[in-house]
Amino acid sequence: MNDYTSRHTILSLFVVTFIMMMFTSPAQAQKKDAKPKVEQPKEVWNHIKQERFGRYRVHIPKGAAAGKTYPLVMLLHGNGNAPELMLRLAHDLKLDSFVVVCPEAPYVKITETIQTKEERYTAMADAIGLPDSLLPVAITTSADWYFNVLLDAQRTLPVNMDIKPILIGFSQGGFYAQVLLTRHPDTFRKVVTVSASMYTAGLVVEKLPDVASSDVEILMAHARLDPVVPFQTGELLHASFDAAKVKHTFIPFDGGHWPTPEVIDVIGKWLK
Incomplete structure (x- = not known):
């Protein structure tokens, strides 16, 4: 060439x-230069039961004498509240002669805690994104935590074991008070719920027949204008207790979600 x-x-x-x-x-x-796309793995949360430490507030009667024991009352706070709220309620109810315990609900509501700069707790695991399919298990887990608080208080504090404890619950705490009542019907002397919420997964209504034969005294209070838990919820619970032949006192009152001073006075006298 x-x-x-x-x-x-x-x-x-x-x-x-x-x-x-x-x-x-x-x-x-x-297209010629493009590298083949690599599909990124999806990141998801898995949920399993966890064993860990919790805590509860304790108030011992002033001037408690060594060796003397006192009746026990446990108060359960509502969704987004903290034990301090129930300690104030115990003071308003004049429970000065009781050993008072107020457990923290097991889950921190992180967003509300940051926004308010105050600790906010809930006993519902949706705070950590738990799916609804696990709600019954989550309710049982929280109820077991509350019951363990009661047992720990009886074991470690100057509690009179000859007198059954009193249980008081507000809002979500009222729901859990009813869960404990229906699962341990012979444990409590008196149970008070104020503005109690209701979750069918707790099986409260289904277990009411177990309460009918116990000697526990029950008081339920609910405001007609409750903006958080509708009054109809209180009426439904009242009707369910009636249908199951569970003796109780139902107090409808004029007010909001928190009990009025008049209702607090009525509850205080009823407890005594």
Whole structure:
């Protein structure tokens, strides 16, 4: 091959390559250069039961004498509250002669805690994204925690074991008070619920027949204008207790979610 032919061949190859580049779209070029997509693994939460430490507030009667024991009362706070709220209620109820315990609900409501700069707790595991399918198990877990608080108080505090304890619950705490009542019907002397919420997964209504034969005294109070837990919830519970022939006192009152001073006075006298 002479120099002319060689130069002609090289020139022809250059022209062909240039024409191919001209007729190749940017999209085609990118497609050729693009690396195959690697599908990223999905990140999800899995939930399992956990054993850990919790805590509860304790109030011992002032001037408690060594060796003397006192009746026990446990108060359960509502969703987004903390034990301090129930300690104030115990003070308003004049429970000065009782050993008072107020457990923290097991889950921290992180967003509300940050926003209010105050600790906010709940006994419902939706605070950590637990699916509804596990709600019955989650309710049992929280109820067991509350019951363990009661047992620990009886074991470690100056509690009179000859007198059954009293249980008081507000809002979500009222629901859990009813869960404990129906699962341990012979444990308590008196049970008070104020503005109690209701979750069917707790099986409260289904277990009411177990309470009918016990000697526990029950008082339920619910405001007609409750903006958080509708009054109809209180009426439904009242009707369910009646249908199961569970003796109880139902107090409808005018007010909001928190009990009025008049209702607190009525409850205080009823407890005595």
